Amino acid sequence: MSKMIEYTLEIYKADKRTKEGRRLCAKQDFAPVTKDYIQEVAEGKRKLGFIVEVFETYVTHKNLVTGKEFQERYDTPYFCLPSSESYWTM
Numbered sequence: 001m002s003k004m005i006e007y008t009l010e011i012y013k014a015d016k017r018t019k020e021g022r023r024l025c026a027k028q029d030f031a032p033v034t035k036d037y038i039q040e041v042a043e044g045k046r047k048l049g050f051i052v053e054v055f056e057t058y059v060t061h062k063n064l065v066t067g068k069e070f071q072e073r074y075d076t077p078y079f080c081l082p083s084s085e086s087y088w089t090m
Helices: 035-045
Strands: 005-014 023-035 051-056 058-062 069-073
Touching: 005 035, 023 035, 035 051
Parallel strands: none
Antiparallel strands: 005 023, 005 051, 058 069
C-alpha cells in the first residue's frame, strides 16, 4: 500500500508574453492521497494542454536555534523559515 501524503499541483498555461514562457493559473491542494492518484490527476490536466508541476505540500526543516524539526509549506520564502539565518537576524 502506498503512503498517503498531501500534495499541491501548480497548473500553468503556456504564455510567450512572459519571461518564463508560462503563466500560473492555479494551485490545487489535495488531502492525503497516494502518489499514483496524484500522477493520474496531473496527467489528466496535461492532456488538456496545461503544464503541471507536482509538489509535496509540506517539507521538513530543522530550526537553526533549537535544532528541532518542523514542517513548513514548500512555497514558504527562505527568509521566513526558522531554519535560515536571515529569519533570526531580522
